[in-house]
Amino acid sequence: GFKLVATNDIELELEILTQVGTDFIVIDGFEGGTYSSPPIIADDFGLPSFYVLQRAIQYLEKVGMRDSVSLIVGGGLRTPGDMLKALAFGADAVYSASAVMMATTHGQLDKSIPFEPIPHIVWSDSPRADDFNVDLGAQNLANFLEACTEEMKEAARALGKNRVRSINRDDLIARTPEAAQIFQLPEAWLPVA
Numbered sequence: 001g002f003k004l005v006a007t008n009d010i011e012l013e014l015e016i017l018t019q020v021g022t023d024f025i026v027i028d029g030f031e032g033g034t035y036s037s038p039p040i041i042a043d044d045f046g047l048p049s050f051y052v053l054q055r056a057i058q059y060l061e062k063v064g065m066r067d068s069v070s071l072i073v074g075g076g077l078r079t080p081g082d083m084l085k086a087l088a089f090g091a092d093a094v095y096s097a098s099a100v101m102m103a104t105t106h107g108q109l110d111k112s113i114p115f116e117p118i119p120h121i122v123w124s125d126s127p128r129a130d131d132f133n134v135d136l137g138a139q140n141l142a143n144f145l146e147a148c149t150e151e152m153k154e155a156a157r158a159l160g161k162n163r164v165r166s167i168n169r170d171d172l173i174a175r176t177p178e179a180a181q182i183f184q185l186p187e188a189w190l191p192v193a
Helices: 010-019 039-044 049-062 080-089 098-105 118-122 134-158 177-183
Strands: 002-005 024-028 070-074
Touching: 002 010, 010 024, 010 049, 024 049, 049 070, 049 080, 049 177, 080 134, 098 118, 098 134
Parallel strands: 002 024, 024 070
Antiparallel strands: none
């Protein structure tokens, strides 16, 4: 497999990767890692996660490889709703780094602030690494992942589904005309009669 940062050349990159027999592709939207990126990069360059996911799926379907390559997406997926929407759009899996880091460090943030970045306590080469309680971090992470799973199950039940993976594009709507066009989704409003 390969991991890419989303660029406007995503179709060319996917063409190259599918030619070498890639089983899975991990794509970071520009929102990925933006907590430590210059704001101009996050705000003005790169492709957002959902846009690149849409383009990747369209490309793989066009070349008949959608069932041969797993797509994993991350970048800006902080809530169970974000994760579930990415799965409904067609991602085979999702991942989250910043939300996981924040969940893991919950209750231990005072060990690094005000002088160091919040996740500094979990970096192995940090002078604060010995202050991090690994067992508490692991329990916090387990709680976060379980809560995310339960929230996604609740959404599935609310949509009349018996499985999270049963949620798909048919369950999504667009909030703006632009989003409806880009993502090929029905609009969330009815035209005035």
